[in-house]
Amino acid sequence: MRKVYLENHQIVSPLGSTSQENIEAVTQGKSAMQSYHSPFMGDYVAGKISEIKLQERFKRLENAEAYTKLEKMMILAVAEVLQAHQEIPKEKIVFIIATTKGNVDALAEENPFSKERAKLPQLAKRLQHYFKLPETPIVVSNACISGGLAVSVAKKLIQNKTYDHAVVVGGDLVSEFTLTGFNSFQALAKGVCEPFSKDRTGINIGEAAAAVWVTSVKPKEEAIEIIGEATANDANHISGPSRTGEGLYLSVQKALQEAGILASEIDYISAHGTATLFNDEMESIAFHRLGLQHTPLNSLKAYYGHTLGASALLELIFSQVSLQENRVFKSLGYKNQGTSKALNMITTTEHKSLQIALKTASGFGGCNFAMLLKKETE
Known part of the structure; x- marks a missing residue:
């Protein structure tokens, strides 16, 4: 059976705009959690990416106003992963997107984008257009296992020799839709969450985009x-x-x-x-x-x-x-x-x-x- 490897990656989150920045922040024990207020549900704790910092980072790419926050996060992550493999034709790469809600914030009345953008196929088409891909990316949306399942899909496609390589990108936002949904379950923590601890009270919602290169070619490094x-x-x-x-x-x-x-x-x-x-x-x-x-x-x-x-x-x-x-x-x-x-x-x-x-x-x-x-x- 053909072997499949994970290679270079990129993480865009409140803790950093690169994988290295994120690794350093976690090593130092930093948390992305901050307190926010919503007119719908009052105070809550979450991890959000700064719109200003995201905009600054996206400036070196193109036409920031044409893309939603989630699309910009994903594009930044994918662009860095692809940069290391410019010599490989895109026809040999399958692109897979993992998300639960996509651009669900486009449904809000004050959102400047069309409500059509909330549809997951539209997210895939936006990334296809930006990177000039020969095929529309596959979308994997299966609740909170989506990111892992997308890598499994990539592995199977590579093992079956349908493709030699894959770019898997996952992303989601802290949205009113998600927050109110978990709040209705009484599942949101009042402070920073405490996994597996006795006094845990629930989750914090966070937002991030992450991308990874999945390949049949054994990496030169470990x-x-x-x-x-x-x-x-x-x-x-x-x-x-x-x-x-x-x-x-x-x-x-x-x-x-x-x-x-x-x-x-x-x-x-x-x-x-x-x-x-x-x-x-x-x-x-x-x-x-x-x-x-x-x-x-x-x-x-x-x-x-x-x-x-x-x-x-x-x-x-x-x-x-x-x-x-x-x-x-x-x-x-x-x-x-x-x-x-x-x-x-x-x-x-x-x-x-x-x-x-x-x-x-x-x-x-x-x-x-x-x-x-x-x-x-x-």
């Missing part, structure tokens, strides 16, 4: 191979996860089978860790069922908030960085055990010998995702 991936739906509830962690359990099991490894060989887990009562509890049960209770684990949600369709992709990039740099990042916000099953939470950013990482994600509608990465050494 190669990170996708050795297994899977998705499973627990069919439990439209918004609540399975109480037994069944969907997540099956996803990881299937990914392990494809990789041909044992759970005990996993060195590090990047969990979904939203800081809601039900999600964190479900994950702890699934990881115990898999025998992963002693494997070092973290959540990045207190750094970025839940970036929805971008979250699994952004966190997958950090998993790639962890393997390449032999470093695990502190699970910011964690204070004490808050799940019925204890987990080996990472409480300090430190260097650690790593070979295999597991990235997981779960979302509304019962969807679950798992991907295994391996550092390929000579």
Whole structure:
């Protein structure tokens, strides 16, 4: 079977306009969370990208007024990834977009863009037009596993030799639509979220765009191979996860089978860790069922908030960085055990010998995702 690798990447977020800036901010324990006020729901805490800084960054590209905030975020991320592969014809590259709500803010009355822009195919066409792509990008929209699932789609297309390379970009916004939706569930935290902690009260919403190059060509520098991936739906509830962690359990099991490894060989887990009562509890049960209770684990949600369709992709990039740099990042916000099953939470950013990482994600509608990465050494 054809091998598939992750290579260069770019993250655009409130913590930085490049992957390196983001890695440095997380290393320093910085959080993007700030307090905001909405006439619809009062005060809330979220991670937002500065419109002014985004505009400044986009100036070196073209015609900023023609693109929405989300489109600019995605274009900036993709442009940097493509820059490193200018010699490759775009016909050999599949472009995949991951998002949950896209330009949903275009539905607001005060938004200057047409409401038509809220349709996900329109987002794909905008990126196609900007980068002069021969084909319209594929859109993957499956709740909060979208970013990871988009990389799985890229992997399969490359393994089947339909394409040699892929650019996967994920992005979502902090919008009134999303905020009021989670607020109606009483799922928003009053302060910075505390994944897996006893006193956790819910999530923060964040916004980001992340892009990664997926390829059949082994990178010259330390190669990170996708050795297994899977998705499973627990069919439990439209918004609540399975109480037994069944969907997540099956996803990881299937990914392990494809990789041909044992759970005990996993060195590090990047969990979904939203800081809601039900999600964190479900994950702890699934990881115990898999025998992963002693494997070092973290959540990045207190750094970025839940970036929805971008979250699994952004966190997958950090998993790639962890393997390449032999470093695990502190699970910011964690204070004490808050799940019925204890987990080996990472409480300090430190260097650690790593070979295999597991990235997981779960979302509304019962969807679950798992991907295994391996550092390929000579």
